[in-house]
Amino acid sequence: MSEPALRLAGIEKRYGATVAVAAVDLEVREGEFLTLLGPSGCGKTTTLGLIAGFFAPSAGEIFLKGRPVAGLPPFRRDIGVVFQDYALFPHMTAGENVAFGLRMRSLPKAEIQVRVNEALGLVQLAGLAERRPLELSGGQRQRVALARALVIRPTVLLLDEPLSNLDLKLREEMRVEIAGLQRRLGITTVFVTHDQGEALVMSDRIAVMNAGRIEQLGTPADVYERPATRFVAQFIGRMNFLQADGKSVAIRPERAQLARERPNSGFARQATVRHVLYLGATLEVHLELDSGERALVEAPNHGGPARFQAGERVWFSASPESCLEM
């Protein structure tokens, strides 16, 4: 078995009595796109900073291709970072920004020129090398930041919420573009986000973090279909948590069904429709079960008049395989 590109072994970061990252173990495979997903304050950005070397861990070791680097300053680690605010050098042109890492590596001028042009072409900014960051749009700045991090061909690429400053449409485009670029270049990537949509679309694997720990590590389907903890279940997608025989059962709103008659098998509860939200592609039906619990059903919109109205009596049900015991 080959050495992972990046390995965290018992990494901890404490600030006084506060634990920002608690004993994290993680392996990122060569060429993998791994996402650290979690709410703000969960330790994901701190973990990224530890990998980059912006601060030292309180305990544990970090291995880059098997080499321990926890004691090395960032400029000796060979890691590319794209920051949330891009952190471009405002006094340099786009081309000079991209060339910076190569200049620091004392490459010959001719080679720098070739690689800068190549990198700018890769992010579709060929021809804008002479522009200053101030003269570029938000999306273009982001591409410069990406090219600047990629051009040094780092062992690992770190992306710190790079999409959160873009508007919605551009964000969705860049999701696909960055993920595509990453696969084409086969560059090992750690991506930090609080946006579960981004995480699901872009990642090979997702590490869901909470309170400084990794709650679950798995493929997007793993964490969505088989959440390991209640936190993961409610952080990724939406979830109904209901009581059944003294146990807690979790049911995704889109896997639940509504019917007028009692279904034959599986989980079934009688309920009253509270209100129906029309979302275009789907309808959201909010229910109050007879037990007093609330539940949500998401149904595709097939057109025609709504099947259920507020105040109606219905059966809320789910097949046994759609019920997760939590």
Place this chain on the structure above:
Amino acid sequence: MVTPWAALRGVVVLVYIFMLGPILITAAVSFNQSNRSQFPPQGFSLQWWQRAMAPEWVDPLWFSLKLASLTAVLSTLLALPLAFALARYRFRGREAMVALTLGPLMLPALVTGVGLLQLFQYAGLRDYIGFTALLVGHIVICLPFAVRTVAISLHTLPPNVELAAASLGASRARTLWHVVFPLIKSGIIAGAVFAFVHSFTDVNLSIFLARPGEVPITVKILGFLEFGFAPTLAAVSVITLLLPLALVAIVQRITGLGDFIYGQRERV
């Protein structure tokens, strides 16, 4: 009715009158033909300007230029590490350092001058009274200006650019050289210019630390006033006034100093 804009315009006009009026009057007086400082001037002559070019005046002027230049360079060099430490780090004794650095700003330079004079005398450094003592004193009173402007420019650095440089392989020193200094350049230059002007125009402190042959122009002018306000003095005053103004104008043209004083252009 007086609108706010009209009132503001009035204030601006008054400010200009009180700022430029004395200068223009002094300049006019220096061209008097008689040896009395009259305004409006009687006749026209350049004799007072000729006298102002004598070593008696040129030497202290040159002395002041040297003193102010050296003060500007040294206080800026001192201000850089000081501003870095104060702006970036929390350490024991930081408050004391802030007070010490900015203290001279609150203290009348006169008091600092008397204190320094006593220090030099009692410490057996009497021989250093003159240029050396003046240099030390001027650095003390100019440092707050330099530290403040550098510290302010450090705060305007875009966040993360230093981390970005580090991640791209730049050591601490190269990050400073290639990223931090270019971005705070106008702050450093502004600090140096403030220090130069403050040193060049100081009289309160200099009066205590000068000695014959090592006299700044301001002290020389003050001494000469005992004999009344001769038109020579008017000519010297105009030169003394124009020198720092010219410096500020040149620096502003080259570096866009105005950006720093009147607020930065948009930053990324």
